[in-house]
Amino acid sequence: MVTANPSRDGESGASGIRRARILAVLAGAVAALVVWLVAAQLAGVHLDVRTGSDHHEQRVGAGAVLGASVVAGLAAWGSLAALERWAPARANRTWPGLALTVLALSLAGPFGLGVTTGAKVVLVCLHLVTGLVLVAGLRRTAARP
Numbered sequence: 001m002v003t004a005n006p007s008r009d010g011e012s013g014a015s016g017i018r019r020a021r022i023l024a025v026l027a028g029a030v031a032a033l034v035v036w037l038v039a040a041q042l043a044g045v046h047l048d049v050r051t052g053s054d055h056h057e058q059r060v061g062a063g064a065v066l067g068a069s070v071v072a073g074l075a076a077w078g079s080l081a082a083l084e085r086w087a088p089a090r091a092n093r094t095w096p097g098l099a100l101t102v103l104a105l106s107l108a109g110p111f112g113l114g115v116t117t118g119a120k121v122v123l124v125c126l127h128l129v130t131g132l133v134l135v136a137g138l139r140r141t142a143a144r145p
Contacts, residue, residue, distance in 0.1 A: 017141050021080075024137025025073030032069040032130045036062060039122040047122055048115040057115055060123070069130045072106075076134045084143045092142040096135055103131035 039045045040060075047060035076099055083091035083098075110123030 020141045021077050028073045028130045028133040029069040031133045032065050032126050036065045045118040045122050047119050049113040092144050099135045
């Protein structure tokens with residue numbers, strides 16, 4: 001039988017897991033936004049990236065940071081839920097490795113798209129903080145055999 005960890009407030013069952021996973025996705029988004037605020041607004045780093053086939057430069061704003069981190073969080077949640085459904089005995093052990101592998105691969109984006117060294121560093125930090133918050137938060141909710 002597969003059981004899940006209770007959520008932080010002691011609630012168990014599907015609603016507690018759902019609430020904990022929503023909070024993990026939101027925490028990843030908030031953590032990314034904090035990094036963006038500190039880097040782009042307080043430190044003045046220009047988060048410019050090259051986009052499209054013409055390598056047009058575009059500034060990364062708060063909306064893009066929030067949107068990307070929420071999409072990443074929902075993808076992480078979905079992949080965990082899929083593993084729990086199709087490989088429940090191994091999901092708790094397999095998912096963190098899968099998630100960290102995807103996080104490592106995602107770091108190619110900042111290195112390839114960032115215009116300046118400062119932008120690359122901040123973009124890497126955005127990826128890392130979002131990914132690590134998601135892995136830590138969602139792993140707590142993973143079903144255990």
